[in-house]
Amino acid sequence: MGPEFDFTSADVIAAEESLRIVARGLKGELELLLAEFGTASGYARMRDYLAESMPQVYRSYDAFVAAVLATGTERAACSQGCSHCCSHYVTSVEPYELLFLHDRVRESAEYPSRVIGLHRRAALFSSLRDARRDDQAEDRALYRYYLRNVPCPFLEEGGKCGVYDSRPMSCRMFFSLSHPSLCKGKAVIDPGNRNFLIELPEDIEADLARAGSLFARFALPESLFEGLLKINETFGQFDDAAT
Numbered sequence: 001m002g003p004e005f006d007f008t009s010a011d012v013i014a015a016e017e018s019l020r021i022v023a024r025g026l027k028g029e030l031e032l033l034l035a036e037f038g039t040a041s042g043y044a045r046m047r048d049y050l051a052e053s054m055p056q057v058y059r060s061y062d063a064f065v066a067a068v069l070a071t072g073t074e075r076a077a078c079s080q081g082c083s084h085c086c087s088h089y090v091t092s093v094e095p096y097e098l099l100f101l102h103d104r105v106r107e108s109a110e111y112p113s114r115v116i117g118l119h120r121r122a123a124l125f126s127s128l129r130d131a132r133r134d135d136q137a138e139d140r141a142l143y144r145y146y147l148r149n150v151p152c153p154f155l156e157e158g159g160k161c162g163v164y165d166s167r168p169m170s171c172r173m174f175f176s177l178s179h180p181s182l183c184k185g186k187a188v189i190d191p192g193n194r195n196f197l198i199e200l201p202e203d204i205e206a207d208l209a210r211a212g213s214l215f216a217r218f219a220l221p222e223s224l225f226e227g228l229l230k231i232n233e234t235f236g237q238f239d240d241a242a243t
Protein backbone atom coordinates (compact mmCIF):
# COMPACT_ATOMS: atom_id res chain seq x y z
CA MET A 1 0.00 0.00 0.00
CA GLY A 2 1.29 3.48 -0.88
CA PRO A 3 1.70 6.25 1.65
CA GLU A 4 -1.14 8.66 2.32
CA PHE A 5 -0.50 12.38 2.56
CA ASP A 6 -2.69 15.42 2.79
CA PHE A 7 -1.67 17.71 -0.06
CA THR A 8 -4.45 20.11 0.89
CA SER A 9 -3.04 21.00 4.31
CA ALA A 10 -2.28 24.70 4.84
CA ASP A 11 1.41 23.99 5.50
CA VAL A 12 1.77 22.00 2.29
CA ILE A 13 0.01 24.66 0.24
CA ALA A 14 2.21 27.42 1.71
CA ALA A 15 5.40 25.43 1.06
CA GLU A 16 4.17 24.61 -2.43
CA GLU A 17 3.60 28.29 -3.21
CA SER A 18 7.11 29.24 -2.06
CA LEU A 19 8.62 26.50 -4.19
CA ARG A 20 6.51 27.56 -7.17
CA ILE A 21 7.89 31.12 -6.97
CA VAL A 22 11.45 29.87 -6.65
CA ALA A 23 11.08 27.43 -9.58
CA ARG A 24 9.65 30.15 -11.83
CA GLY A 25 12.44 32.53 -10.85
CA LEU A 26 15.06 29.89 -11.65
CA LYS A 27 13.58 29.23 -15.07
CA GLY A 28 13.36 32.94 -15.90
CA GLU A 29 16.91 33.73 -14.81
CA LEU A 30 18.41 30.73 -16.62
CA GLU A 31 16.73 31.85 -19.84
CA LEU A 32 18.70 35.10 -19.63
CA LEU A 33 22.00 33.57 -18.56
CA LEU A 34 22.06 30.80 -21.12
CA ALA A 35 22.53 33.15 -24.04
CA GLU A 36 26.21 33.55 -23.08
CA PHE A 37 26.75 30.26 -21.34
CA GLY A 38 29.12 28.79 -23.95
CA THR A 39 31.80 31.38 -23.13
CA ALA A 40 34.13 31.52 -20.11
CA SER A 41 32.53 34.72 -18.78
CA GLY A 42 29.02 33.36 -19.35
CA TYR A 43 29.99 30.18 -17.55
CA ALA A 44 31.34 32.18 -14.60
CA ARG A 45 28.10 34.20 -14.38
CA MET A 46 26.06 31.00 -14.46
CA ARG A 47 28.16 29.49 -11.69
CA ASP A 48 27.75 32.61 -9.56
CA TYR A 49 24.02 32.63 -10.10
CA LEU A 50 23.63 28.94 -9.26
CA ALA A 51 25.85 29.27 -6.17
CA GLU A 52 23.50 31.97 -4.94
CA SER A 53 20.15 30.55 -6.04
CA MET A 54 20.37 26.77 -5.69
CA PRO A 55 20.60 26.72 -1.88
CA GLN A 56 17.25 28.57 -1.87
CA VAL A 57 15.79 26.17 -4.44
CA TYR A 58 16.80 23.22 -2.26
CA ARG A 59 15.59 24.88 0.94
CA SER A 60 12.18 25.42 -0.64
CA TYR A 61 12.18 21.91 -2.05
CA ASP A 62 13.06 20.39 1.33
CA ALA A 63 10.44 22.52 3.06
CA PHE A 64 7.80 21.21 0.67
CA VAL A 65 8.89 17.60 1.17
CA ALA A 66 8.96 18.03 4.96
CA ALA A 67 5.49 19.61 4.96
CA VAL A 68 4.11 16.69 2.93
CA LEU A 69 5.79 14.06 5.12
CA ALA A 70 4.42 15.73 8.24
CA THR A 71 0.87 15.05 7.06
CA GLY A 72 1.50 11.32 6.63
CA THR A 73 -0.36 8.77 8.68
CA GLU A 74 2.92 6.80 9.02
CA ARG A 75 6.46 7.95 9.65
CA ALA A 76 9.18 7.28 7.07
CA ALA A 77 11.79 4.76 8.21
CA CYS A 78 14.65 6.92 6.91
CA SER A 79 17.25 8.26 9.32
CA GLN A 80 20.71 9.76 9.30
CA GLY A 81 23.36 7.19 8.41
CA CYS A 82 20.87 4.86 6.74
CA SER A 83 22.23 4.62 3.23
CA HIS A 84 21.37 1.45 1.30
CA CYS A 85 19.53 3.74 -1.13
CA CYS A 86 22.83 5.50 -1.91
CA SER A 87 23.75 2.45 -4.02
CA HIS A 88 21.19 3.43 -6.63
CA TYR A 89 22.45 4.78 -9.93
CA VAL A 90 21.10 8.30 -9.40
CA THR A 91 19.05 9.52 -12.36
CA SER A 92 16.72 12.39 -13.34
CA VAL A 93 19.21 15.06 -12.30
CA GLU A 94 18.69 18.45 -13.91
CA PRO A 95 21.62 20.19 -15.68
CA TYR A 96 21.59 23.14 -13.28
CA GLU A 97 21.88 20.70 -10.38
CA LEU A 98 24.88 19.06 -12.04
CA LEU A 99 26.54 22.43 -12.61
CA PHE A 100 25.89 23.54 -9.05
CA LEU A 101 27.18 20.31 -7.53
CA HIS A 102 30.20 20.23 -9.81
CA ASP A 103 31.08 23.73 -8.75
CA ARG A 104 30.82 22.71 -5.10
CA VAL A 105 33.13 19.71 -5.39
CA ARG A 106 35.64 20.67 -8.08
CA GLU A 107 38.09 22.41 -5.75
CA SER A 108 38.01 19.83 -2.98
CA ALA A 109 41.03 17.65 -2.24
CA GLU A 110 38.91 14.57 -2.91
CA TYR A 111 37.87 15.73 -6.36
CA PRO A 112 40.35 13.61 -8.39
CA SER A 113 39.39 10.43 -6.55
CA ARG A 114 35.72 11.28 -6.90
CA VAL A 115 36.11 11.68 -10.66
CA ILE A 116 37.70 8.23 -10.79
CA GLY A 117 34.77 6.92 -8.74
CA LEU A 118 32.31 8.53 -11.14
CA HIS A 119 34.07 6.94 -14.13
CA ARG A 120 34.00 3.49 -12.52
CA ARG A 121 30.30 3.67 -11.78
CA ALA A 122 29.40 5.03 -15.21
CA ALA A 123 31.41 2.24 -16.84
CA LEU A 124 29.78 -0.38 -14.61
CA PHE A 125 26.32 0.89 -15.44
CA SER A 126 27.10 0.89 -19.14
CA SER A 127 28.33 -2.72 -18.92
CA LEU A 128 25.06 -3.77 -17.30
CA ARG A 129 22.89 -2.64 -20.20
CA ASP A 130 21.71 -5.56 -22.25
CA ALA A 131 21.28 -5.78 -26.00
CA ARG A 132 17.47 -5.54 -25.86
CA ARG A 133 16.50 -1.89 -26.32
CA ASP A 134 12.88 -1.93 -25.18
CA ASP A 135 11.02 0.33 -22.73
CA GLN A 136 12.31 -1.62 -19.71
CA ALA A 137 15.98 -1.63 -20.76
CA GLU A 138 16.91 1.25 -18.45
CA ASP A 139 15.04 -0.26 -15.49
CA ARG A 140 16.76 -3.62 -15.95
CA ALA A 141 20.19 -1.95 -15.97
CA LEU A 142 19.27 0.13 -12.90
CA TYR A 143 18.20 -2.98 -11.02
CA ARG A 144 21.34 -4.91 -11.96
CA TYR A 145 23.43 -1.95 -10.90
CA TYR A 146 21.68 -1.79 -7.54
CA LEU A 147 22.37 -5.48 -6.90
CA ARG A 148 26.10 -4.78 -7.28
CA ASN A 149 25.89 -2.68 -4.09
CA VAL A 150 28.34 -0.02 -5.26
CA PRO A 151 27.76 3.07 -3.12
CA CYS A 152 27.73 6.57 -4.55
CA PRO A 153 31.24 8.11 -4.66
CA PHE A 154 29.98 10.89 -2.41
CA LEU A 155 28.95 8.52 0.37
CA GLU A 156 31.28 8.83 3.35
CA GLU A 157 32.04 6.85 6.51
CA GLY A 158 29.04 6.26 8.72
CA GLY A 159 26.59 6.50 5.83
CA LYS A 160 26.97 10.27 5.55
CA CYS A 161 26.38 12.05 2.24
CA GLY A 162 29.53 14.06 1.53
CA VAL A 163 27.57 16.60 -0.52
CA TYR A 164 24.43 16.65 1.61
CA ASP A 165 23.56 20.33 1.12
CA SER A 166 24.15 20.09 -2.63
CA ARG A 167 22.69 16.65 -3.34
CA PRO A 168 20.18 16.53 -6.18
CA MET A 169 16.42 16.48 -5.86
CA SER A 170 16.38 12.79 -6.84
CA CYS A 171 18.14 12.04 -3.55
CA ARG A 172 15.85 14.38 -1.59
CA MET A 173 12.57 12.85 -2.72
CA PHE A 174 13.26 9.18 -1.96
CA PHE A 175 11.93 7.58 1.24
CA SER A 176 10.68 4.33 2.68
CA LEU A 177 7.91 3.25 4.98
CA SER A 178 9.30 -0.26 5.33
CA HIS A 179 12.27 -1.40 7.40
CA PRO A 180 15.67 -0.30 5.98
CA SER A 181 16.63 -3.96 5.48
CA LEU A 182 14.02 -4.02 2.71
CA CYS A 183 15.96 -1.31 0.85
CA LYS A 184 18.97 -3.57 0.44
CA GLY A 185 19.83 -5.58 -2.68
CA LYS A 186 17.12 -7.92 -3.98
CA ALA A 187 14.79 -6.88 -1.15
CA VAL A 188 13.88 -3.79 -3.19
CA ILE A 189 11.56 -6.00 -5.23
CA ASP A 190 10.13 -7.73 -2.14
CA PRO A 191 6.36 -7.09 -1.91
CA GLY A 192 7.00 -5.72 1.59
CA ASN A 193 9.25 -2.94 0.27
CA ARG A 194 7.52 0.41 0.60
CA ASN A 195 9.94 2.85 -1.01
CA PHE A 196 8.21 5.92 -2.33
CA LEU A 197 8.88 9.30 -3.93
CA ILE A 198 7.40 12.65 -2.97
CA GLU A 199 6.15 14.02 -6.26
CA LEU A 200 5.90 17.74 -6.95
CA PRO A 201 2.75 19.48 -8.23
CA GLU A 202 2.70 19.21 -12.01
CA ASP A 203 3.24 22.89 -12.79
CA ILE A 204 6.29 23.12 -10.53
CA GLU A 205 7.70 19.91 -11.96
CA ALA A 206 7.16 21.39 -15.44
CA ASP A 207 8.94 24.66 -14.56
CA LEU A 208 11.94 22.80 -13.14
CA ALA A 209 12.03 20.53 -16.20
CA ARG A 210 11.76 23.53 -18.56
CA ALA A 211 14.63 25.18 -16.73
CA GLY A 212 16.62 22.00 -17.39
CA SER A 213 15.59 21.79 -21.04
CA LEU A 214 17.17 25.21 -21.64
CA PHE A 215 20.53 23.38 -21.51
CA ALA A 216 19.51 20.96 -24.27
CA ARG A 217 22.28 21.98 -26.66
CA PHE A 218 24.90 20.66 -24.22
CA ALA A 219 23.31 17.17 -24.23
CA LEU A 220 24.11 16.60 -20.55
CA PRO A 221 23.24 13.10 -19.31
CA GLU A 222 20.47 12.91 -16.71
CA SER A 223 22.42 10.55 -14.50
CA LEU A 224 24.38 12.06 -11.63
CA PHE A 225 27.61 10.25 -12.37
CA GLU A 226 27.69 10.57 -16.16
CA GLY A 227 26.33 14.11 -15.92
CA LEU A 228 29.14 15.29 -13.63
CA LEU A 229 31.71 13.67 -15.89
CA LYS A 230 30.28 15.44 -18.90
CA ILE A 231 30.32 18.79 -17.06
CA ASN A 232 33.94 18.15 -16.14
CA GLU A 233 34.79 17.37 -19.73
CA THR A 234 32.75 20.19 -21.30
CA PHE A 235 33.47 23.07 -18.93
CA GLY A 236 36.76 22.04 -17.29
CA GLN A 237 38.56 24.42 -19.67
CA PHE A 238 36.60 27.34 -18.16
CA ASP A 239 37.38 26.14 -14.63
CA ASP A 240 41.07 26.04 -15.52
CA ALA A 241 40.88 29.55 -17.00
CA ALA A 242 39.28 30.85 -13.80
CA THR A 243 41.91 29.41 -11.43
Ligand code: SF4
Nearest residue numbers: 078082084085176183
Ligand atom coordinates in the same frame (compact mmCIF):
# COMPACT_ATOMS: atom_id res chain seq x y z
S1 SF4 B 1 15.12 4.82 1.62
FE1 SF4 B 1 15.64 2.99 2.82
S2 SF4 B 1 17.91 2.92 2.85
FE2 SF4 B 1 17.29 5.00 2.22
S3 SF4 B 1 17.30 6.17 4.15
FE3 SF4 B 1 15.18 5.43 3.78
S4 SF4 B 1 15.04 3.50 4.93
FE4 SF4 B 1 17.23 3.99 4.70
Ligand code: SF4
Nearest residue numbers: 086152154155161171
Ligand atom coordinates in the same frame (compact mmCIF):
# COMPACT_ATOMS: atom_id res chain seq x y z
S1 SF4 C 1 24.61 12.33 -3.59
FE1 SF4 C 1 24.55 11.87 -1.40
S2 SF4 C 1 22.41 11.28 -0.97
FE2 SF4 C 1 22.72 11.15 -3.20
S3 SF4 C 1 23.29 9.00 -3.59
FE3 SF4 C 1 25.19 10.18 -3.33
S4 SF4 C 1 25.74 9.97 -1.15
FE4 SF4 C 1 23.56 9.38 -1.39
